[in-house]
Amino acid sequence: MFNQKILLLICDGMADRPLRAFNNRTPLEKAESPNLDFLAKKGVTGLMDPISPGVSPPSDSSHLFIFGYESKDHPGRGVIEALGASIPLNRESVAFRCNIATVERKSNQLIVKDRRAGRIKGKDAEEAAKIVNEIGEIDGVKVKFFHTLEHRGVLVLEGNLSSQVTDMDPQVTNLPVAKAKPKIEAGKDLKAIKTAEVLNKFVLKTFTLLNEASFNVERTSKGLPPGNIILLRGAGKLTFAKSFSEKWGLKSAAVAGAPLYKGLAKFAGMQLHETPGATGLVDTDYKGKINKALDLLGEYDFVFVHIKASDVASHKKDCLLKKKVIEKIDEAVEPLVETKDVLKIITADHTTSSELGIHTGEPVPLLINGLSVRVDKVEKFGEREAANGGLNRIKGLDLMPILISLSNRSIEYGVRVTPEEKLFLDTNYEPLKL
């Protein structure tokens, strides 16, 4: 009896719907993926609803559920983004996930035209950040904007504030930017009222400053959507739940490129390993990530590898690119075929329709390959093949208990120690002394 090491590969938004462009096959079904198919054939497969059936998960919540955290543990998307970008937060900071976006003024409203300002990046995005940071302070509240990857950023407010405020990013185009308000649960909380006021002033100011900025004049002249506003969502304050290692008795590490996923790993207390060439984009170093993960399994019990590229292609509505990304993932996982003593899990965090360019609520395919699994008859890795698999249909929150069991770390319901590792889940444990 030995405790198998665990490698969890999450390919962001890899699951999809049948596409007309692929003669009603999904990108995963259409892709040439002999290694994924082999791992599925020699493993057990199934469907997973990351949150619950029909619920379309944002990536942050989906990963947290898969790691075994519940809604109540979530510190807010802004905090996760800030952790991922190594932005310093204190206990009183309120952090927000931001997009540099494109709006059009229509009478006295600002209509969202492109939530990512044509995936603005590089010098333009840095220029936008610089301009926004000229604001500095509003009503005595310190306002700091941090540009992260492409159109993404983090806003940090410092003052006597609350995270109980609503999002200003309407999350769909052709709707007006929303006014920040105290959440209904916050009632007449003065801190939340103050926070909302500061946010509304801030966002209006970003529009005033950015709309006239010279880099945007240039973008417009080139036919590119201007980055003329900062959209905010996911207010949060820094809180930490039980670490993943403590929760599951697994010494754990993460290999991730995009800030959100680095943030998720840090929130869960996984040791984050940067990989040169891991970009969080479609040009990421797929093989480098998998090889890094295999190296880390020498030292760690559990390694989480995140690949963002499949989601990026989906949001671009580029199913051919998505297929190509999946084929690159397939090439990268080739070394996993030979690692028999590792429990390997390959799945997605949600379905992203590359026809609609948004997340949808269909379950994702899941494969578990390793010693001890009840190998099923499924021979290929795909959304519909997995529906015939031996795992049937599970929820994201079920995955970690299943892996604990399959890796020979079963903890009997109500029992407090793992068999081999003497990890005391009940910190109350103490030996009886003579």
Added chain:
Amino acid sequence: MFNQKILLLICDGMADRPLRAFNNRTPLEKAESPNLDFLAKKGVTGLMDPISPGVSPPSDSSHLFIFGYESKDHPGRGVIEALGASIPLNRESVAFRCNIATVERKSNQLIVKDRRAGRIKGKDAEEAAKIVNEIGEIDGVKVKFFHTLEHRGVLVLEGNLSSQVTDMDPQVTNLPVAKAKPKIEAGKDLKAIKTAEVLNKFVLKTFTLLNEASFNVERTSKGLPPGNIILLRGAGKLTFAKSFSEKWGLKSAAVAGAPLYKGLAKFAGMQLHETPGATGLVDTDYKGKINKALDLLGEYDFVFVHIKASDVASHKKDCLLKKKVIEKIDEAVEPLVETKDVLKIITADHTTSSELGIHTGEPVPLLINGLSVRVDKVEKFGEREAANGGLNRIKGLDLMPILISLSNRSIEYGVRVTPEEKLFLDTNYEPLKL
């Protein structure tokens, strides 16, 4: 339309993992079991997670979930064991599940070497019990030890005590015996502090008395592990939840051999029927149990039959014996093939890996045979076949509502009486009077 009678057969720990010794088949898949296969072929099958996916269930909790009870209803394993062994308890007694075990002294700690002292039984186990009962009283608390089956026993404390104390049995070998403490939830409760003190004194005393006992000198000289300590777990006080009959509107009986299962039946208020030859071991009278159950269906609506042997073989890591036990179960269920007017359910309470010798968290196969079921295409009874079954994957708590429906006793959601029998589940009900 008539209410079908129900026979629930739980084969303890019958589910397993694919075994190298069986060319990657499980004992159930490997066994010659034409009757089980026939019942599966003419029935509906599926997977069941007794508690929830990946969670490795102890037998007591698993049965309670299958019977429709939740964690909060569980009175503690000690109470179930005491009920099963007909040990008298009063409302203030605290009962513990005990093992006669083997420890080795290492400086001032006692390291668990064999949790079952080589499955000690007979004269040796009785001698151990006699010696332990010389203790009689500790700090004014009456201490009574009852030997039950093989290495198992029950400890009953009588005094002004609490059941809110932690386990002393670490449940794994090579760990020190744990010190009993008040549970965290119990805080500074004086009764819990007192109870823990008495337990720690008791267990140390059992080691002092048993370690030098002449029967152990003899065991050691024969190369057998000495029964030199009593390990305790599962503190409980007598409480009763709603009876199974009241809960489901079924007049119910049980046929079981091992004390724990007799205790579970008594806790649920099922009428317990002893069967001569039902031993709770591999030499049990398989056919006698099934025939007894069929007889009882004349008088009862629901009969629960428990067979322990499949779990005993698994804990012994003897997959050939497990296969043989399953084949005996198969022979014994032959009469069920002909009883068309009875709803027959065959399942396990958990997976026990006969490679590891422990419970694991994989789901168990389930078959339901009888009029009214949606017969599926599954033709054999096995872990992987059942994954393709028409029930898909359910939880233990789902089983009883499914049986109520399939046996034509459906109670519509929100409605409080059964259609045919006018049994009033809600005792608050009173007819309107003119």
